[in-house]
Amino acid sequence: MNEPGMFESKKVAPGITTLVSYLPIPGLGVLPVNAFVIQSKEPMLVDTGLAALRTDFMRELKSLINLNELRWIWITHADMDHLGNLEAVLAEAPNARVITTFVGMAKMGLQGISLDRVYLLNPGQSLDVGDRKILALSPPTFDAPETTGLxxxxxxxxxxxxxxxxILAQPAENAAEISEQNLREGGHLWAxxxxxxxxxIDPQKFNNTLTAISDLKPQVILSSHLPVAAGMNKTLLDNLSEAYKTPRFVGPDQEALEKMMVA
Ligand SMILES: [Fe+2]
Ligand SMILES: [Fe+2]
Known part of the structure; x- marks a missing residue:
């Protein structure tokens, strides 16, 4: 893969669909970039994909849901791989509110938009979407302070x-089909x-955050950057518990980048 690409959407749990895309990372592999639709009574979109794939993203999204009926857009955090099509979706979804935190609202520059289009939810708080409650939580790892999982x-x-x-060698249908070694090494690299x-970190303290996830007993883990993982809690938690041993990533410099581009 040389360019970002959108794949076919995939039903991953009852009433939950992943909008699947992949972003090539030169010299390293590919990164899944997922958004999700939850067909709750009050339907919700979780994150909004890559701006580079706007046409495909909007087409896939509209094939899953009538945007007039979309009520919630949960932005896990204000990175461009999660925000890419927020404006485009908001423009076509007049009844949708953006769920974020106070910090997320500031980072996204949402202060200017009408307050009835924003909904602030902190980790530990829940949102009733008609047929279920959605709990906001802090995931164990994150790259932005406003991050909330759900x-x-x-x-x-x-x-x-x-x-x-x-980070994977190639796209995959689900996490279970990735070899244990690739999943572990790709997970440590990403972390x-x-x-x-x-x-x-203090590994002991960090492990408490992993225990909190384990205690939820998720049936399925949907990461923004991994194919659907069903029944893989132990593997994913064990992998992450060891990730602190990987030295922090230092990317290629200009000279290395130019060599990669030639290759
Ligand atoms: Fe991300
Ligand atoms: Fe991020």
């Missing part, structure tokens, strides 16, 4: 934002890029 208490699906992501502070 746990759908009806289906037991955990949306973990950047956490549990992995060393996305959460460089992991190298500084």
């Amino acid at each position: 746990f759908d208490q009806k289906t037991g699906v955990l949306f973990s934002a950047d956490s549990f992501g992995a 060393s890029i996305d959460a460089p502070w992991l190298a500084l």
Whole structure:
């Protein structure tokens, strides 16, 4: 893969669909970039994909949901791989409100938009979407202070934002088909890029955050940066518990980049 690409959407749990895309990372592999639609009574979109794929993203999204009916757009955090099509979706979804935190609202420059289009939710708080409650939580790893994951208490699906992501050799249908070694090494590489502070942590304290996830007993983990992972809690948690041992990532410099471009 040389360019970002959108793949076919995939049903991953009852009433939950992933909008799948992949971003090539030169010299390293590919990064899944997922957004999700939850067909709750009050339908929700989780993150908004890559701006570079806007036409494909909007087409896939509209094939899943009538945007007039969309009520919630949960932005896990204000990175461009999560925000890419927010404006485009907001423009076509007049009844949708953006869920974020106070910091997220500031970072996205949403202060200017009407307050009835924003909804602030902190980790530990829940949102009632008609047929279920969605719990906001802090995922174990993150690259931005406003990050909130979410746990759908009806289906037991955990949306973990950047956490549990992995850089992969190639796209995959689901996390179970990735070899154990690739999943572990790709996960550690991603964690060393996305959460460089992991190298500084107290592993004992960090493990408490993993236990909190384990205690939720998610049926499925949906990371923004991993194919759907069903029944893989132990593997993913074990992998992340070791990620602090990977030195923080230092990317190619200009000279190395130019060599890569020639190659
Ligand atoms: Fe991020
Ligand atoms: Fe991300």
